[in-house]
Amino acid sequence: MTSIDLATPLRVADLRRAADPVTVVVPAEVAERVKRGREFLQEALGDGRQIYGATTGFGALVGYAGRDDAVDQCDNTLAHLGAGFGPDLDPAVVRAAVLVRAWSLARGFSGVSPHVVDGLVAMLATNVAPAVPRYGSVGASGDLIPLAYAAQALRGRGFAYVDGTRVAADEALRRAGLAPLALDGRDALAMVNGTSLTTAxxxxxxxxxxxxxxxxxxxxxxxxxxxxxxxxxxxxxxxxxxxxxxxxxxxxxxxxxxxxxxxxxxxxxxxxxxxxxxxxxxxxxxxxxxxxxxxxxxxxxxxxxxxxxxxxxxxxxxxxxxxxxxxxxxxxxxxxxxxxxxxxxxxxxxxxxxxxxxxxxxxxxxxxxxxxxxxxxxxxxxxxxxxxxxxxxxxxxxxxxxxxxxxxxxxxxxxxxxxxxxxxxxxxxxxxxxxxxxxxxxxxxxxxxxxxxxxxxxxxxxxxxxxxxxxxxxxxxxxxxxxxxxxxxxx
Known part of the structure; x- marks a missing residue:
């Protein structure tokens, strides 16, 4: 089976393939544009620009300052979105959503750390799938709540599926040989501020x-x-x-x-x-x-x-x-x-x-x-x-x-x-x-x-x-x- 290349357009067939472990390639030109996007974010922050989610609160609280520490800002982003309910989504759907999110972030327009794309790709090469509840998204700021559960699972928090079994997320990552994904505030917001679950x-x-x-x-x-x-x-x-x-x-x-x-x-x-x-x-x-x-x-x-x-x-x-x-x-x-x-x-x-x-x-x-x-x-x-x-x-x-x-x-x-x-x-x-x-x-x-x-x-x-x-x-x-x-x- 051929790999999925993040330099080429995604197809519906690629999303179906993502139900099982799949090799996703990050070509050098893709890695370079993600790196350049991250560097530009740092430059913009160094210039004192106001950037939503990096220097501010979220949603209706945009008029307030965010947390000073970037890792705290990540926690601030994801913790308040832990309000999903209902049965877990089919792991195949969640894995397809992760692939769509990886492709979007790989365009280099989101200012994410390069290791974020690498982490999503590494998960797709295993049989891990975040446990994501069905209800909570209104589809307006993307799929905030469902994608927050996915991001938290990749950090080793919450729950995930491995070998078809629902276990604590840190245990699922350990079994699959994956390290918890480190995110700062911009990384966390970029993970959730998109329509990847809807699209998938x-x-x-x-x-x-x-x-x-x-x-x-x-x-x-x-x-x-x-x-x-x-x-x-x-x-x-x-x-x-x-x-x-x-x-x-x-x-x-x-x-x-x-x-x-x-x-x-x-x-x-x-x-x-x-x-x-x-x-x-x-x-x-x-x-x-x-x-x-x-x-x-x-x-x-x-x-x-x-x-x-x-x-x-x-x-x-x-x-x-x-x-x-x-x-x-x-x-x-x-x-x-x-x-x-x-x-x-x-x-x-x-x-x-x-x-x-x-x-x-x-x-x-x-x-x-x-x-x-x-x-x-x-x-x-x-x-x-x-x-x-x-x-x-x-x-x-x-x-x-x-x-x-x-x-x-x-x-x-x-x-x-x-x-x-x-x-x-x-x-x-x-x-x-x-x-x-x-x-x-x-x-x-x-x-x-x-x-x-x-x-x-x-x-x-x-x-x-x-x-x-x-x-x-x-x-x-x-x-x-x-x-x-x-x-x-x-x-």
Whole structure:
């Protein structure tokens, strides 16, 4: 596996790789610009400049002097942010956030000590992950509270995961051969004053929704073929007349998977919308996800900090680059996409198990209706998950509540939006896995095998899942099917 180079742009794939120990390279030119940024900070402080967080208090208390000692100022920064609650975040998400923070600090615009970047890189080479509570960030001054827990763990305070076990942070560092990270006031503020958790969670969510989106296209094609539907709703002339780029792109892909299919001639002239309007729905999702792709790419290349140090210009500029509004809007968009994809796939599953609409296949695709129940329990769970996604789809990006003595008088809540989108993506993949199990079962109880090579190849990937005959618990099979969708080459 190749290393991650902090001189090159981060990719979503890099964040996924950071779940496990990974080599992150700090090239000489990166180390030099971080060193120059630190030297400029010292020069600015020597000139008696007022620098937020280095010479002042934090947030609404900026009008007061900070502590004289730089290490005390670090403690002052991090201690008051130890107010997070809720369950710990997935260590993979936290490690991705640490990678994003390392990349941002490595731009040299944050005035951090060079050893800070080195310390983050050293942690990523191990299997340590700070224990970070889920709740506490409003996403305005970056992810202050969550990133403070990460910084404290790297200092050997609080808790961390090592080898998958939650232990005291100093013990986790000791086991991994890591020294506690020394921070001064500017280092500590630079660690927390950014949107790295929001960006990481959104990027990971987007990657998983992309998998589910492509899976929904492929499974729709299998559904069309096993039912014997007429694929004319994918005619490129029809979608070109529709005019939306996403629909045209989705239609092209689905047409490739259904190339060679032969309609049974027994279906109605027009299928229900969950089939006939699939390219329009999935195409709109594609257009929305492309917008989110752009936001993630910009965020991964962003310096999210305050203040920002421009050594070449001799300027320290105070502003709001830690304000996570772009990610908040994008995460809400991804959430809406999740909800509508869940609606689509759950309705397709409902069509597949209904003998009034599935071409006369047994109810619930049961091999022996009454004595067996097929997909009945699995459909209930899929419906519950779809509704859970819908209930959680209320936009977070416009839920602003003034806080921090009205210093933060407008806030984006991007962290909540991004973490919620990641949760939804997990459920959406399970709904897709349920449909895949259903399609596998449909063939077992009498549906035809796909006549198109592409659709047949997709269905064949699930041959490892045994038919439901007799009934058995299906949770493990659905998880296995979802895992297949993640590894299936659906490009």
């Amino acid at each position: 969670a959104l990027a990971l969510a987007l990657g998983r929704v992309r998998v589910a989106h492509r899976a929904a296209q492929a499974l729709t094609c299998v559904l069309v073929d096993v039912l014997g539907s007429d694929p004319q709703f994918l005619d490129p002339r029809l979608l070109a007349a529709y005019g939306h780029p996403g629909a045209i792109s989705v239609g092209r892909y689905m047409s490739c998977l259904l190339d060679g299919t032969v309609a049974s001639g027994t279906r109605a002239l027009q299928e229900p919308y969950s089939i006939r309007c699939a390219p329009q729905l999935l195409g709109a999702a594609e257009d929305a996800l492309r917008y989110a792709d752009g936001v993630v790419a910009a965020d991964l290349a962003s310096v999210s900090d305050n203040p920002v140090f421009f050594a070449d210009d001799g300027q320290v500029i105070h502003g709001g680059n830690f304000f996570g509004q772009p990610a908040a809007f994008a995460a809400d968009t991804v959430s809406a996409v999740c909800a509508q994809l869940a609606n689509l796939v759950e309705r397709q599953l409902d069509l597949l198990v209904d003998p009034a609409r599935n071409g006369g296949l047994p109810p619930m695709l049961a091999a022996g209706p009454g004595k067996q129940h097929g997909l009945q329990g699995a459909q209930l769970a899929a419906t519950a998950m779809a509704v859970q996604i819908r209930r959680d789809a209320t936009p977070a990006s416009m839920q602003s509540v003034p806080t921090n003595l009205h210093n933060q008088d407008v806030v984006p809540f991007g962290t909540q939006a991004a973490l919620r989108a990641l949760d939804q993506a997990e459920l959406l993949l399970l709904i897709c896995g349920t449909l895949a199990v259903g399609l596998r079962q449909a063939v077992h109880v009498g549906a035809r095998r796909p006549t198109a090579t592409g659709a047949a190849d997709v269905l064949k990937a699930f041959d490892q899942i045994e038919p439901i005959d007799p009934d058995r618990p299906l949770d493990a099979d659905i998880r296995r099917a979802a895992a297949v969708l993640e590894t299936l080459d659906l490009a």
